[in-house]
Amino acid sequence: xxxxxxxxxxxxxxxxxxxxxxxxxxxxxxxxxxxxxxxxxxxxxxxxxxxxxxxxxxxxxxxxxxxxxxxxxxxxxxxxxxxxxxxxxxxxxxxxxxxxxxxxxxxxxxxxxxxxxxxxxxxxxxxxxxxxxxxxxxxxxxxxxxxxxxxxxxxxxxxxxxxxxxxxxxxxxxxxxxxxxxxxxxxxxxxxxxxxxxxxxxxxxxxxxxxxxxxxxxxxxxxxxxxxxxxxxxxxxxxxxxxxxxxxxxxxxxxxxxxxxxxxxxxxxxxxxxxxxxxxxxxxxxxxxxxxxxxxxxxxxxxxxxxxxxxxxxxxxxxxxxxxxxxxxxxxxxxxxxxxxxxxxxxxxxxxxxxxxxxxxxxxxxxxxxx
Numbered sequence: 001x002x003x004x005x006x007x008x009x010x011x012x013x014x015x016x017x018x019x020x021x022x023x024x025x026x027x028x029x030x031x032x033x034x035x036x037x038x039x040x041x042x043x044x045x046x047x048x049x050x051x052x053x054x055x056x057x058x059x060x061x062x063x064x065x066x067x068x069x070x071x072x073x074x075x076x077x078x079x080x081x082x083x084x085x086x087x088x089x090x091x092x093x094x095x096x097x098x099x100x101x102x103x104x105x106x107x108x109x110x111x112x113x114x115x116x117x118x119x120x121x122x123x124x125x126x127x128x129x130x131x132x133x134x135x136x137x138x139x140x141x142x143x144x145x146x147x148x149x150x151x152x153x154x155x156x157x158x159x160x161x162x163x164x165x166x167x168x169x170x171x172x173x174x175x176x177x178x179x180x181x182x183x184x185x186x187x188x189x190x191x192x193x194x195x196x197x198x199x200x201x202x203x204x205x206x207x208x209x210x211x212x213x214x215x216x217x218x219x220x221x222x223x224x225x226x227x228x229x230x231x232x233x234x235x236x237x238x239x240x241x242x243x244x245x246x247x248x249x250x251x252x253x254x255x256x257x258x259x260x261x262x263x264x265x266x267x268x269x270x271x272x273x274x275x276x277x278x279x280x281x282x283x284x285x286x287x288x289x290x291x292x293x294x295x296x297x298x299x300x301x302x303x304x305x306x307x308x309x310x311x312x313x314x315x316x317x318x319x320x321x322x323x324x325x326x327x328x329x330x331x332x333x334x335x336x337x338x339x340x341x342x343x344x345x346x347x348x349x350x351x352x353x354x355x356x357x358x359x360x361x362x363x364x365x366x367x368x369x370x371x
Contacts, residue, residue: 004204004255005162011173011204013197015261023268024190030275031228037282038233042289049285051078053233053278054106056314057221058098061214061237064244069095071312078103093128098214100124105218109225109232113178115171118207121218125211138167138207145206147252158248159255161206170205177201178219182226191227195220196267197260204255224271235281239274284315287366295350302331303341307350310364321354321361 004010041049055074062069076089077099091099101124111117123136134140145161162170178198181189189197199220206212217237225232240247246266254263288311299307309330310317318326327338342362345351351362 001256003160004258005170007258009258011177011201011258013201013258013260015193015259015264017193019261020190020193020264020268023192023265023272026272027192027268027275028228030272030279034234034275034278034282035228035230037279041282041286045285045289047082047084049282050082050106050233051075051084052285053235053281054078054099054102056235056281057237058095058102060235060241061217062098064217064237064241064247065213067094069098074099097125097127101214101218105221106225106231109222110229112182113175113219113222115175118171118215121215122208122211125214129210132209134209138171139164139209141209147206158252159204159206161204167205167207171207174201174205178223182223183229191224192268192271193264194227195223195271196264198223199267200251200254200260200263203251233278234271235274235277236271239270239277243270280315284366291350291364291366295348298348298350300341302333302337303345303350306330306341307364317364321363322351323361327362 038046038049055071055078058074058078059069059071070092072089073092073095076087077091077096080086080091081099081103101121104121104124108117119136126132126135129135139145141164145164146157147159148155148157150156179185180187181194181197199216202216202219203212208215217240221232221234221236224234224236247270250263250266254260296304306322306327310322324335324338324342327333327342328335331338331341333341342351342353345362346353349365352365353360353362355361
C-alpha cells in the first residue's frame with residue numbers, strides 16, 4: 001500500500017471545485033455574521049470573550065491528542081500573553097506553552113508563513129518536554145515516523161510519513177505553497193479549500209517529532225484568518241474534538257490518495273459547524289453579561305459562586321440541570337440554606353425550575369424576567 005507522498009503527482013491534490021463552491025459561499029456569509037456578533041460585545045468585555053474562546057481552542061486542540069489541561073491555568077497564561085492584568089492563579093508549563101502558541105497564531109495571522117514560524121510555535125508548545133530530541137526544529141531521527149495503535153507486539157500502522165531526510169525539502173515546498181495560495185497571491189485558493197488542504201498536506205509530511213496535530217490545526221486557523229482578513233476566533237478545534245474519531249478516520253483515508261474531495265467536503269462541514277458554534281458562544285457571552293447586569297447586586301456569595309460555576313460549563317450547562325445536591329456541593333452550605341437560596345433565585349427569575357421533589361432541576365434564565 002502506498003501513502004499519498006509516495007504516489008506519482010504528489011503533492012498535487014485533486015478535488016472537485018464545483019462540489020466545494022456552495023460551502024465556500026456559506027463560509028463567507030457566516031464569517032460576516034461572526035464578525036458582526038463580536039462587534040455587539042462591548043469593548044470592555046471583548047478581551048474576556050477572546051480569552052474564553054482562545055482557552056476553549058487551547059483546551060480542545062490538546063484534548064484531541066488525549067491531553068487534558070487545567071483551564072484556569074490556560075486562561076491565566078492567556079491574560080499574561082495578551083497583556084491584560086493577570087490573576088493570581090499559577091501558570092503551568094504545558095498550559096503556558098499552548099497559550100503562547102494560540103496568541104501567536106491569533107496575533108500574527110497576516111504574516112507570511114516561514115520555517116521559523118513553525119519552529120517558534122513548536123518551541124512554545126513543547127519546550128517543557130525533555131524526552132524529545134528536536135524542539136523548535138524538524139525531526140531528524142532515522143527510524144520511520146509512524147502513526148500506530150494497538151498492542152506493542154501487533155501494532156496497527158495508520159500512516160507512515162516521509163523519512164526525516166526528506167522533511168526539509170518537503171517543508172520548503174509546503175511553505176511556498178501556503179504563501180502562494182493565500183488571498184491576493186498568484187495561485188490564491190478559496191478559503192475552505194486552502195485551509196483543508198493546508199491541514200491534510202502538513203499532516204502528511206508530519207515534520208516534527210511531536211505536536212504535528214496541534215500545529216496542523218493552527219495552520220488551518222491561520223489560513224482561515226487570512227481569508228477573512230481578521231484574527232480567527234472560530235471554534236475549529238472545539239468542533240473537531242466532538243468529531244474526533246471521524247477526524248482521524250478521514251485523515252487516515254485521505255493519506256492514501258491524492259483524490260481529496262471527500263476530505264475537503266468533510267472539513268468544510270466542520271468549519272461551517274465551528275462558525276455556528278462560535279456564534280452560539282458569542283451569543284452566550286452576551287447573555288451572560290446581561291444576566292449579571294440584571295442580577296449581580298441581588299446575589300449572595302453562595303449564589304454567585306454557584307452561578308459562576310454554571311457559566312463555566314458553557315452554553316450546554318450542567319447536563320440534566322442543576323440539582324440541590326450540586327448546589328450544596330459547590331457552595332458548601334447546608335440543605336436548608338441551599339433550598340432557601342434556590343427559591344430566591346427562582347423568585348427573582350434568575351433561575352427557572354423543572355421537575356418535582358428529587359427530580360427538581362434548576363436552569364439559568366438567560367432570557368430575562370417575564371414581562
